[in-house]
Amino acid sequence: MNTIYRQSSNNRDASLICKSVKEYKSWKWTWEPRPNSETDLIAVEKGGEVQVKGPIKPGRLSSTTYNKHVFNFHISPVNYDYSGKYRCITNAGIYTTTMLHTIRVSVEPPDGVLRNQSVILTCEVSEVTGSVTLVWLRMEGNRGVLEKQQIMTEKNNKLQLAVNLSSNETDPLHWQCAVFTEETLRALAPIISLSSSETSTVTNQEFNKYAKATVSSVLVLCAGILIGTLLYYRYRKRMSVLSVHSDPQESEPVYINISQLRKDRVERSSTLGNREQNPEMYRHVRRNKNEKTNINKRDKTPAPSDSVTYATIYFNKSMQVPDLKI
Known part of the structure; x- marks a missing residue:
């Protein structure tokens, strides 16, 4: 195999x-x-x-x-x-x-190299047959300096090796994870600082994701502002049209009601004045035996301006007539 x-x-x-x-x-x-x-x-x-x-x-x-x-x-x-x-x-x-x-290599946080922050480099192997040695190499030109190593076996729960890098160590050094079996180099998995002329695949992918997310957010914000401005403009335009071209039929009844109200007030005042000037016409009041009062209609016979007609009052004999003081 x-x-x-x-x-x-x-x-x-x-x-x-x-x-x-x-x-x-x-x-x-x-x-x-x-x-x-x-x-x-x-x-x-x-x-x-x-x-x-x-x-x-x-x-x-x-x-x-x-x-x-x-x-x-x-x-x-x-x-x-x-x-x-x-x-x-x-x-x-x-x-x-x-x-x-x-083999998988990763950087945490993903944008730490871009922001010149301290990062953690992790090298992980999918599975182990026998034993495998994972090594982190700090590359200086064509020479690799061993920084950390660990032997992995099938008994290990996590088949990974991590190394902490301070901010001043990430630039301009290149880092690679090496896999050895029986002291034989089997594979190299590089991570290259983005601050140098070369770029690594892993950090490039993270940068692209961050850039796409930022651009998408800006586009959504601009679209929201544009839609809001358009709706506000249409609202203002509609309100201005309604104020200039209002329907005269809607305001006319209000004018008529006010005029009618004034007319009614004038007629009511005239009626009260006429009543004060004209002589008072008193009604005939008759009380029958059952003590029900009959009020006759107003006499339609015109009277002189200075005359006063007094009412005629009929009472039953059984009723007492109170004294009238004049």
């Missing part, structure tokens, strides 16, 4: 080659990320086309047609969760097995 190490990055790839001098009628690549979880990735039979079946999309260097001697599977880019066993299987059985271990 072959074992390879690859950094999980957008610009990292892995080529799995299955080559034989013997002819085979069918080929396929399978992937087993965990025990008893094998799944087909690509497959081909003689005279047919390559069938893509698995969750990992084949890279541009993968086989696209049938070849009786070669069948390749290309992984690009390499994700951290792509680790596991890859098998090349022919119609005769398993031809080869490749074990892929992935």
